[in-house]
Amino acid sequence: WGVTGHRVVGEIAEKYLDRKASKAISVLLDGHSLAFVGPFGDDIKSNREFDSFKPWHYVNFPFGERYETYPKSEEGDIINGIYACITILKDEKSSKDEKAFYLKLLVHFIGDLHQPLHIGKLDDKGGNDFQVRWFGNGTNLHKVWDSEMLDSYKMSYTEVARNADVLSKKEVEAIKSGTVLDWMYESRALCEDIYDNSEVGEKLGYNYMYKYMDTVRFQLQKGGIRLASLLNDIFG
Numbered sequence: 560w561g562v563t564g565h566r567v568v569g570e571i572a573e574k575y576l577d578r579k580a581s582k583a584i585s586v587l588l589d590g591h592s593l594a595f596v597g598p599f600g601d602d603i604k605s606n607r608e609f610d611s612f613k614p615w616h617y618v619n620f621p622f623g624e625r626y627e628t629y630p631k632s633e634e635g636d637i638i639n640g641i642y643a644c645i646t647i648l649k650d651e652k653s654s655k656d657e658k659a660f661y662l663k664l665l666v667h668f669i670g671d672l673h674q675p676l677h678i679g680k681l682d683d684k685g686g687n688d689f690q691v692r693w694f695g696n697g698t699n700l701h702k703v704w705d706s707e708m709l710d711s712y713k714m715s716y717t718e719v720a721r722n723a724d725v726l727s728k729k730e731v732e733a734i735k736s737g738t739v740l741d742w743m744y745e746s747r748a749l750c751e752d753i754y755d756n757s758e759v760g761e762k763l764g765y766n767y768m769y770k771y772m773d774t775v776r777f778q779l780q781k782g783g784i785r786l787a788s789l790l791n792d793i794f795g
């Protein structure tokens with residue numbers, strides 16, 4: 560996601576944190592919110608010192624393959640990245656600075672895990688090489704999903720978060736259930752659907768927005784709920 564998407568995930572997660580996690584996070588982030596730190600994972604990309612984290616934003620493998628049996632990227636991927644963040648946050652030997660750094664990355668990567676094209680195909684780099692037009696302007700399918708749809712929606716992250724679907728307790732429990740891998744396969748299924756419904760060079764605009772905006776909003780909402788669930792467990 561772009562800045563808005565990552566902030567929405569953080570903002571929604573805040574509402575599902577229990578008191579203990581909320582307090583621990585506030586201390587680690589010096590009072591900043593999860594929405595504030597959501598985009599951090601992208602901000603550090605401009606610093607070569609952090610190049611090793613770049614493959615942690617996504618995973619690519621062919622449609623129809625299983626992640627578990629497909630050869631893993633040596634540089635790591637979003638799944639290993641998320642596990643690494645959780646391990647460091649749970650380790651009492653980690654320093655406050657270390658925990659703060661990996662907490663900010665975890666917020667970011669749980670967000671990206673819910674962007675369907677971050678569970679993508681290697682041949683077009685998760686849609687980055689899949690050129691399309693967005694309201695007449697040249698862009699690519701990855702960007703349409705990261706940010707073009709949300710930006711065209713012209714709503715602040717707080718407004719998007721405030722207008723998330725109203726869910727019953729049972730629905731929230733169902734969303735929280737499962738593992739990081741289950742959530743990844745959910746995104747993968749959406750990714751396959753997106754490819755079934757897109758053509759290179761296609762002119763996308765309002766029709767596409769109306770078709771997929773609810774999917775975008777629900778992915779962000781699930782990302783927020785699941786992020787909070789992981790954090791409640793880590794800091795519980």
Ligand code: ADE
Pocket residue numbers: 616617618619676677678679680684685686687
């Ligand atoms: N770079 C290469 N593959 C990518 C993907 N699936 N998502 C984001 N960036 C990528």
Ligand code: ZN
Pocket residue numbers: 560674677701705
């Ligand atoms: Zn992206």
Ligand code: ZN
Pocket residue numbers: 560600601616667671
């Ligand atoms: Zn990212």
